[in-house]
Amino acid sequence: MREPGKWVRATSLAELLDRQVIGVDVLGVPVVVYSVDGEVFATYDICSHGKARLSDGYLEGREIECPLHQGTFDVCTGQAVKAPCIEPVRPFQTKIEHDDVLVFIDD
Numbered sequence: 344m345r346e347p348g349k350w351v352r353a354t355s356l357a358e359l360l361d362r363q364v365i366g367v368d369v370l371g372v373p374v375v376v377y378s379v380d381g382e383v384f385a386t387y388d389i390c391s392h393g394k395a396r397l398s399d400g401y402l403e404g405r406e407i408e409c410p411l412h413q414g415t416f417d418v419c420t421g422q423a424v425k426a427p428c429i430e431p432v433r434p435f436q437t438k439i440e441h442d443d444v445l446v447f448i449d450d
């Protein structure tokens with residue numbers, strides 16, 4: 344039977360507000376969390392185009408630029424915005440509890 348998924352702490356809100364982009368392993372899943380204009384988003388951390396960590400990329404507005412070939416993704420939806428990226432990266436739900444940023448992990 345499939346696990347229902349659960350909310351897991353990814354980082355502290357204070358650290359995220361300070362760094363804006365944080366890559367973190369959450370239950371074995373590479374996740375990147377972003378702070379954009381006071382909102383928190385999360386996507387899969389591995390670029391859909393190749394083996395690069397989006398958490399090593401450059402965040403401008405709501406777009407993250409991959410460090411390898413400079414394709415971009417919308418961090419709110421995971422959709423690819425700029426080539427060579429075409430396939431989306433998976434978005435994760437987020438919520439804030441006290442000073443913790445949580446992401447929802449399921450299969």
Ligand code: FES
Binds near residue numbers: 393394409412413414
């Ligand atoms: Fe990310 Fe190519 S690996 S754009």
